[in-house]
Amino acid sequence: DIQMTQSPSSLSASVGDRVTVTCRASQSIGTHLNWYQQKAGKAPNLLIYAASTLQSGVPSRFSGRRSGTDFTLTINSLQPEDFATYYCQQSYTTPWTFGQGTKVEIK
Amino acid sequence: QVQLQESGPGLVKPSQTLSLTCTVSGGSISGGDYYWNWFRQPPGKGLEWIGYIYSTGDTSYNPSLKSRATISVDTSKNQFSLNLNSVTAADTAVYFCATGLVWTGFDIWGQGTMLTVSS
Numbered sequence: 001d002i003q004m005t006q007s008p009s010s011l012s013a014s015v016g017d018r019v020t021v022t023c024r025a026s027q028s029i030g031t032h033l034n035w036y037q038q039k040a041g042k043a044p045n046l047l048i049y050a051a052s053t054l055q056s057g058v059p060s061r062f063s064g065r066r067s068g069t070d071f072t073l074t075i076n077s078l079q080p081e082d083f084a085t086y087y088c089q090q091s092y093t094t095p096w097t098f099g100q101g102t103k104v105e106i107k
Numbered sequence: 108q109v110q111l112q113e114s115g116p117g118l119v120k121p122s123q124t125l126s127l128t129c130t131v132s133g134g135s136i137s138g139g140d141y142y143w144n145w146f147r148q149p150p151g152k153g154l155e156w157i158g159y160i161y162s163t164g165d166t167s168y169n170p171s172l173k174s175r176a177t178i179s180v181d182t183s184k185n186q187f188s189l190n191l192n193s194v195t196a197a198d199t200a201v202y203f204c205a206t207g208l209v210w211t212g213f214d215i216w217g218q219g220t221m222l223t224v225s226s
Contacts, residue, residue, distance in 0.1 A: 001170075028226055034212040036154075042220055043203055044154065091209050095169040096156040101130035 002026050002090050006099025012107040014094045021102045023088035025069040032092035035064055035073045038101075039084045047086075048073065078104070109134035109219035111204050118223050123223055124192040129204030131185045138162055140208055145178060147190045147200040148219075157202075160187055194224045 003026035006026040013019050023033065031051040036044035046055045051071055061076040075082055083106055088099040115127040129143070136143065145157040158168035160178045168176050172191070180187040191198060201221050207213035 032210070036212075038154075043205075043216035044213075045216075046207070046214040049214075050210065055212065055214060070215075083221045089154075089212075091212065094156075094167045095171070098154045098156075101153050 001095055002097055004088055004097050004099040006088055006102055010103040012105050013078050014107045015078055017099055019075045019078055021073045021086050023071045024098045025090055028069055029090045029092035031066055032090055033071045034089045036087045037084045109215050113204050113217045113220040115220045115222055119194055120226050121224055125194050127189045127202055128186050129135050129182055129217055132139055136185050141206050142209055143187045144205045145204045149200045152203055196224050199224045
């Protein structure tokens with residue numbers, strides 16, 4: 001299985017901050033990497049697919065980038081509604097696997 | 108706009124088989140390039156992919172489930188289902204159905220249904 005190592009597991013930030021979450025794949029997955037946001041008690045919500053393509057309706061303060069097997073999700077100017085848990089997921093090969101999640105909390 | 112809704116028993120005894128159904132509305136489960144998936148999330152933990160059924164009827168499962176999972180489709184009811192046999196407490200989780208195109212992510216999810224395994 002492809003292991004997705006996500007960091008940090010949690011972070012505290014303030015409204016307006018820039019936040020970066022990192023995900024590293026255990027082998028090459030090309031750009032087959034998706035990012036999801038999940039709020040408590042809710043289903044995941046797709047933010048970014050193919051490493052850097054913003055899903056329709058997602059605010060432009062979210063962005064994704066790939067460098068080899070390293071992927072980053074950046075949130076520019078964190079908003080109150082962005083406090084949630086974020087997951088990366090590889091769709092290169094089955095079993096599709098997720099990172100452990102990053103919980104973004106209010107400082 | 109396609110919407111998904113899970114349904115299930117809520118509580119299953121150890122060693123029994125759990126059966127969950129995902130009802131698709133606003134679109135057809137047949138045709139297209141969509142993957143119809145099941146995921147789960149144990150309380151306080153991360154997400155795990157269980158398996159999918161493709162529009163052709165092909166299926167794929169997570170080997171971690173050791174062949175306990177079966178996903179099937181009922182096109183007449185526009186539903187797909189998950190059966191998971193020999194359940195244990197470790198199968199206690201919120202179960203989600205989700206769909207989308209593999210190369211553009213899974214953008215449609217059900218709200219999730221909690222499944223508890225307990226005697």
